[in-house]
Amino acid sequence: MTAMQDIAPRSFYCVQLPASDDFDLWRERARALVQCDVPPDRVVWIEPGATGDLFGGGEFGGRERRLPVPGDDARPVRASRAFLRLAKNAALHSDPQRFALLYRLLWHLQTNTRLLEDRTDPDVRRLEELDKAVRRDSHKMHAFVRFRRVEHSDEEEAGEHYVAWFEPEHHILRANAGFFVRRFAQMNWSILTPQGSLHWDGESLAEGPPAQRGDAPSGDPAEDLWRTYYASIFNPARLKIGAMLKEMPKKYWKNMPEAALIPELVAGAQACEAGMVERGAMQEEERPETLEAIDRAIHACQRCLIGALDNRAVMGEGPQHASLMIVGEQPGDQEDRQGRPFVGPAGQLLDVHLQRAGIERERAYVTNAVKHFKYVMRGKRRLHQSPAAKEIDTCRWWLEGERELVKPRMMLALGASAARGLLGKTVSISKARGTPHRLDDGSELWITAHPSYLLRLEGEAREAQERLFEADLAAVARRLAELEA
Amino acid sequence: MRTYKEHMSRLSTIEKLEILADAAKYDASCASSGTAKRNSLGGPKGRGGIGSTEGMGICHAYAPDGRCISLLKVLLTNHCVFDCHYCVNRKSSNVRRARFTPQEVADLTLAFYRRNYIEGLFLSSGIVRNSDHTMEQLVEAARILREEHDFRGYIHLKTIPEADPEIIHRAGLYADRVSINVELPTEAGLTRLAPDKKASTIEGAMGGMKLAIAEARDAKKRFRYTPGFAPAGQSTQMIVGADAARDTDIIGKASALYNRFRLRRVYYSAFSPIPDASAVLPLKRPPLMREHRLYQSDWLMRFYGFAPGEVQQAAEADGMLPLDIDPKLAWALRFRENFPVDVNRAPREMLLRVPGLGTKAVKAMLAARRYRTLRLDDVAKLTVSVAKLRPFIVTADWRPTLLTDRADLRGLVAPRQEQLELFAP
Numbered sequence: 001m002t003a004m005q006d007i008a009p010r011s012f013y014c015v016q017l018p019a020s021d022d023f024d025l026w027r028e029r030a031r032a033l034v035q036c037d038v039p040p041d042r043v044v045w046i047e048p049g050a051t052g053d054l055f056g057g058g059e060f061g062g063r064e065r066r067l068p069v070p071g072d073d074a075r076p077v078r079a080s081r082a083f084l085r086l087a088k089n090a091a092l093h094s095d096p097q098r099f100a101l102l103y104r105l106l107w108h109l110q111t112n113t114r115l116l117e118d119r120t121d122p123d124v125r126r127l128e129e130l131d132k133a134v135r136r137d138s139h140k141m142h143a144f145v146r147f148r149r150v151e152h153s154d155e156e157e158a159g160e161h162y163v164a165w166f167e168p169e170h171h172i173l174r175a176n177a178g179f180f181v182r183r184f185a186q187m188n189w190s191i192l193t194p195q196g197s198l199h200w201d202g203e204s205l206a207e208g209p210p211a212q213r214g215d216a217p218s219g220d221p222a223e224d225l226w227r228t229y230y231a232s233i234f235n236p237a238r239l240k241i242g243a244m245l246k247e248m249p250k251k252y253w254k255n256m257p258e259a260a261l262i263p264e265l266v267a268g269a270q271a272c273e274a275g276m277v278e279r280g281a282m283q284e285e286e287r288p289e290t291l292e293a294i295d296r297a298i299h300a301c302q303r304c305l306i307g308a309l310d311n312r313a314v315m316g317e318g319p320q321h322a323s324l325m326i327v328g329e330q331p332g333d334q335e336d337r338q339g340r341p342f343v344g345p346a347g348q349l350l351d352v353h354l355q356r357a358g359i360e361r362e363r364a365y366v367t368n369a370v371k372h373f374k375y376v377m378r379g380k381r382r383l384h385q386s387p388a389a390k391e392i393d394t395c396r397w398w399l400e401g402e403r404e405l406v407k408p409r410m411m412l413a414l415g416a417s418a419a420r421g422l423l424g425k426t427v428s429i430s431k432a433r434g435t436p437h438r439l440d441d442g443s444e445l446w447i448t449a450h451p452s453y454l455l456r457l458e459g460e461a462r463e464a465q466e467r468l469f470e471a472d473l474a475a476v477a478r479r480l481a482e483l484e485a
Numbered sequence: 486m487r488t489y490k491e492h493m494s495r496l497s498t499i500e501k502l503e504i505l506a507d508a509a510k511y512d513a514s515c516a517s518s519g520t521a522k523r524n525s526l527g528g529p530k531g532r533g534g535i536g537s538t539e540g541m542g543i544c545h546a547y548a549p550d551g552r553c554i555s556l557l558k559v560l561l562t563n564h565c566v567f568d569c570h571y572c573v574n575r576k577s578s579n580v581r582r583a584r585f586t587p588q589e590v591a592d593l594t595l596a597f598y599r600r601n602y603i604e605g606l607f608l609s610s611g612i613v614r615n616s617d618h619t620m621e622q623l624v625e626a627a628r629i630l631r632e633e634h635d636f637r638g639y640i641h642l643k644t645i646p647e648a649d650p651e652i653i654h655r656a657g658l659y660a661d662r663v664s665i666n667v668e669l670p671t672e673a674g675l676t677r678l679a680p681d682k683k684a685s686t687i688e689g690a691m692g693g694m695k696l697a698i699a700e701a702r703d704a705k706k707r708f709r710y711t712p713g714f715a716p717a718g719q720s721t722q723m724i725v726g727a728d729a730a731r732d733t734d735i736i737g738k739a740s741a742l743y744n745r746f747r748l749r750r751v752y753y754s755a756f757s758p759i760p761d762a763s764a765v766l767p768l769k770r771p772p773l774m775r776e777h778r779l780y781q782s783d784w785l786m787r788f789y790g791f792a793p794g795e796v797q798q799a800a801e802a803d804g805m806l807p808l809d810i811d812p813k814l815a816w817a818l819r820f821r822e823n824f825p826v827d828v829n830r831a832p833r834e835m836l837l838r839v840p841g842l843g844t845k846a847v848k849a850m851l852a853a854r855r856y857r858t859l860r861l862d863d864v865a866k867l868t869v870s871v872a873k874l875r876p877f878i879v880t881a882d883w884r885p886t887l888l889t890d891r892a893d894l895r896g897l898v899a900p901r902q903e904q905l906e907l908f909a910p
Binding site: 119120125139143145149162164186222228229233239241242244256266389390426 | 502506507527535549577602853866
């Protein structure tokens with residue numbers, strides 16, 4: 001008796017697969033069906049949860065539940081290693097037609113052994129597409145699974161456990177267990193998915209039922225660090241959203257803690273660019289021609305990010321045509337509250353020294369290189385932060401406006417920021433102090449330390465610096481007297 | 486008065502990470518591929534190591550700049566005694582500074598690795614105190630990971646060429662990949678923009694690294710238990726657009742580097758306007774497309790059998806590669822006498838020269854044409870756009886007749902002009 005005699009002509013066969021990723025069973029059944037000469041259009045492959053009962057009656061009335069059994073003399077089934085490798089992976093795809101496709105290919109491979117090399121055949125191409133999609137999904141699983149740490153306090157399971165929730169597109173969970181076992185062999189971990197779950201306790205792998213998102217922990221303190229890293233490593237000067245989306249499609253975002261930042265980062269980068277364009281346009285503007293107009297304008301200024309903080313602009317003050325202009329770094333907390341320059345602790349120290357040197361503050365124009373208070377919040381306190389060189393350079397626009405209107409014959413820069421605001425480059429205070437620097441408009445610039453620097457020092461160091469500061473102010477006073485004489 | 490140390494310890498880990506990751510983002514490389522395969526199986530529970538490498542790198546996330554995030558890429562510190570003009574961390578730059586201890590870097594790497602955020606660590610640093618001290622610190626972070634935690638993930642260490650060769654050698658023992666940046670394609674550029682660096686020192690260190698890698702490979706063949714040495718080889722980075730170097734100079738330099746030092750990769754980083762930029766630098770940054778075209782030319786040399794001289798011929802008279810078309814198409818348009826190519830007969834080398842045919846498509850064609858004569862339809866199934874190919878190929882049912890000789894061919898095959906840098910300054 002040959003196998004053929006066992007087969008009822010025009011019968012349909014239906015193969016139920018117990019699991020969606022059960023390639024081995026498909027292989028076994030497919031081999032028998034090929035040996036019994038059952039052509040592809042006579043086999044239906046049904047996976048769990050699929051619409052198996054749809055074919056219960058009617059159309060496939062002649063369907064055989066019992067599968068044919070090949071005889072002992074049935075010829076062996078031929079399948080290249082390359083086909084098996086591709087088929088095994090493609091079988092994990094979520095396409096309900098995949099097992100039928102694999103059977104069709106296996107069927108044709110019996111007569112055309114080199115079928116796979118013909119990439120222009122539609123079935124071969126489909127096989128490669130499925131394989132590629134599954135490989136991609138597996139690769140993305142390796143990449144995008146995010147573990148969250150759970151501390152176990154109960155006696156049996158002391159120690160830490162890492163749990164991830166992941167939603168793969170295809171039936172790839174079991175096939176990728178090995179990757180995580182090899183990588184995290186010494187950790188206790190679980191990967192929960194809607195298709196099932198995996199649990200590794202450092203020694204053996206266990207499978208569990210399908211899970212829900214709520215079964216996984218909702219956060220991990222390390223995620224703040226990770227988000228900080230993600231935001232910091234991003235270069236806003238080169239936005240390429242398409243490239244990101246291609247490799248990290250939105251469907252994965254919901255389970256990745258860092259993805260929540262993306263809209264904000266993109267918007268920030270675009271605003272930054274728009275700001276640069278706008279700033280470029282603003283530089284072309286006419287500068288206000290009175291001190292009052294500058295005062296109004298700086299209140300609305302957002303050319304740098306300091307202007308966007310919760311603070312107010314502090315305008316310089318003093319006689320319109322003072323011979324001496326004193327420039328500080330930026331308003332501090334007190335100056336910001338009162339809206340006047342040099343009224344905080346550093347301002348008070350400056351007043352003492354000015355008096356000692358015989359310089360009347362009321363006769364000088366006192367202002368800052370940067371018009372807004374730059375700070376960071378530490379609890380409820382606003383902590384001073386030095387302005388960046390770029391911010392000083394941006395704010396130079398206003399300082400130059402003040403210089404043009406006041407036309408002082410002498411300038412005194414307090415600290416490196418002020419010096420940069422006037423010179424356009426960073427200089428070392430210790431090297432630049434004690435001698436006048438000639439500015440473009442013919443005025444004379446003297447540079448000394450910022451009084452807040454003195455406030456930060458203690459003991460001998462402070463005394464030494466105060467002596468230098470006093471000497472600088474005394475020199476300024478002498479020179480001022482000469483100029484005014 | 487608050488000492489420097491107190492100030493540093495007051496910065497939280499998260500603040501330091503913010504500063505030191507931000508400072509590291511100008512390094513282009515994030516590859517984690519091509520190293521020895523390892524895993525952490527075996528060994529008693531709780532005492533074995535952690536991590537694996539399986540040949541292929543994994544990008545664990547992508548940032549909105551389109552770049553892959555595979556490694557924790559940070560600087561140990563962004564303090565620096567050098568004053569290289571193109572660098573945001575240069576001595577005279579007014580940026581916030583921070584400093585990690587090697588232990589902190591190791592802890593952070595492990596915390597990220599255990600949660601499957603990364604493949605490993607890419608550690609670089611500004612130069613603090615001196616080169617030897619800095620290099621010691623970099624090696625120490627890698628040592629903690631490898632020896633104390635038996636970390637089997639990927640480590641890339643940036644090497645400081647001025648450091649003692651003995652310390653650099655230790656870096657190779659712990660790291661999968663080591664890299665030394667040549668920084669600028671010409672020596673004149675280096676002298677002008679990186680006054681503290683010397684081309685001879687950089688190349689000397691690269692040469693030393695090449696020897697050590699080769700020796701370790703050789704020893705591995707003869708002795709079973711040889712310590713590995715930078716199994717993923719060495720790479721370098723060049724900054725594009727900060728000096729006057731032309732694309733032809735850069736291609737020549739890259740090719741020389743590949744040959745002399747057996748580099749795995751040369752990375753090109755379009756000079757990006759950095760906060761607090763130096764006045765010596767150009768105000769305008771080079772188009773990102775230039776960086777892209779250089780990578781394409783790099784690919785032509787590494788995978789498409791182009792000689793450096795041939796790639797250089799694709800450049801325009803001013804020594805720059807065209808920005809609107811890729812270098813392979815530019816070469817084909819310049820040397821039209823080589824086309825059309827018969828896809829049913831031409832050897833692999835010639836098929837690889839056809840604009841629009843990649844290595845995969847060529848492989849598939851070579852396999853398919855053994856069983857059938859390829860028609861235009863067949864070619865279309867194997868490639869992205871057959872329209873671009875048509876002027877350059879002959880199939881069983883297609884011959885471009887006059888097309889290849891048309892003067893306006895460039896207009897027909899060049900991609901439509903796009904507004905490439907809508908958001909670029």
